[in-house]
Amino acid sequence: MRKNVLITGASSGLGAGMARIFAAKGHNLALTARRVDRLEALKAEIEAAHPDVEVVVHALDVNDHDQVFAVVKECIRDLGGLDRVIVNAGLGKGGRIGTGKFHANKQTAETNFVAALAQCEAAMEHFYQRNAGHLVVISSMSAMRGMPGSITAYAATKAGVAHVAEGIRSDLLKHQGHDIKVTTLFPGYIASEMNEGVEQEIRLMVDTETGCKAMVKAIDKEVAEAAVPPWPWAPLSQVMKHAPLSVLRRMM
Numbered sequence: 001m002r003k004n005v006l007i008t009g010a011s012s013g014l015g016a017g018m019a020r021i022f023a024a025k026g027h028n029l030a031l032t033a034r035r036v037d038r039l040e041a042l043k044a045e046i047e048a049a050h051p052d053v054e055v056v057v058h059a060l061d062v063n064d065h066d067q068v069f070a071v072v073k074e075c076i077r078d079l080g081g082l083d084r085v086i087v088n089a090g091l092g093k094g095g096r097i098g099t100g101k102f103h104a105n106k107q108t109a110e111t112n113f114v115a116a117l118a119q120c121e122a123a124m125e126h127f128y129q130r131n132a133g134h135l136v137v138i139s140s141m142s143a144m145r146g147m148p149g150s151i152t153a154y155a156a157t158k159a160g161v162a163h164v165a166e167g168i169r170s171d172l173l174k175h176q177g178h179d180i181k182v183t184t185l186f187p188g189y190i191a192s193e194m195n196e197g198v199e200q201e202i203r204l205m206v207d208t209e210t211g212c213k214a215m216v217k218a219i220d221k222e223v224a225e226a227a228v229p230p231w232p233w234a235p236l237s238q239v240m241k242h243a244p245l246s247v248l249r250r251m252m
């Protein structure tokens with residue numbers, strides 16, 4: 001069992017949802033985000049429901065890269081090592097390229113890609129030292145192809161982190177005798193703060209708990225890649241990879 005789990009972006013949505021499920025399965029948790037009050041409330045809720053589970057929380061803005069490395073080290077000290085790191089913190093701001101939304105697109109690029117890279121670096125340093133560990137990267141179904149409008153930059157960051165994860169998996173192939181795994185999850189639409197402001201009806205959206213259960217199930221299998229929930233997203237991901245661009249843009 002990967003006992004000690006660090007989740008970034010655990011103050012809401014999928015991060016908080018996964019934390020609740022991992023706690024119910026007996027995992028110790030290190031939870032980070034900027035909104036520490038939310039983390040403290042989640043810690044109190046989890047400790048009341050599962051007194052045997054240890055939960056530590058740390059304020060972390062993932063765009064402060066020095067802080068990423070420092071907080072990962074603190075979590076390692078707190079729990080006596082990390083067995084799994086879930087690179088989950090992210091945001092979905094953005095606008096169609098060329099319409100004056102560079103600031104929002106850049107913020108998304110920095111948070112979802114550069115900061116995710118820092119988290120992968122910090123986690124893998126620890127896993128290489130221990131010769132064990134499970135890195136989980138939260139990508140998105142939007143990573144399958146270039147996406148239009150407000151999610152062009154977002155989708156590109158999610159493709160980027162998926163490639164970082166695959167690159168690390170490739171590095172691991174040349175090492176023998178370790179227990180290090182890397183999983184990339186491609187979630188479809190799962191209810192969270194990120195999409196509650198979206199005006200158009202989101203077809204195929206599942207509630208947070210259903211989505212997080214599917215995520216944790218795929219994480220526990222330690223597969224290289226998984227679309228979650230698998231239905232309808234696993235078959236749809238194949239369609240998305242091969243559909244003509246004009247068809248693809250109507251699907252999202």
Ligand SMILES: NC(=O)c1ccc[n+]([C@@H]2O[C@H](COP(=O)([O-])OP(=O)(O)OC[C@H]3O[C@@H](n4cnc5c(N)ncnc54)[C@H](OP(=O)(O)O)[C@@H]3O)[C@@H](O)[C@H]2O)c1
Nearest residue numbers: 009011012013014033034035061062089090190192193194
């Ligand atoms: N929900 C979906 O349908 C869906 C689909 C595909 C992929 N995803 C991915 O799933 C992940 C979680 O998103 P969500 O849907 O759960 O959205 P959410 O409810 O908005 O949660 C986002 C989390 O990321 C944290 N975060 C954002 N910027 C941060 C920063 N600079 N430093 C530290 N933490 C930061 C937030 O914490 P603070 O604001 O407290 O810092 C929050 O805990 C994201 O990577 C997202 O791209 C979601």
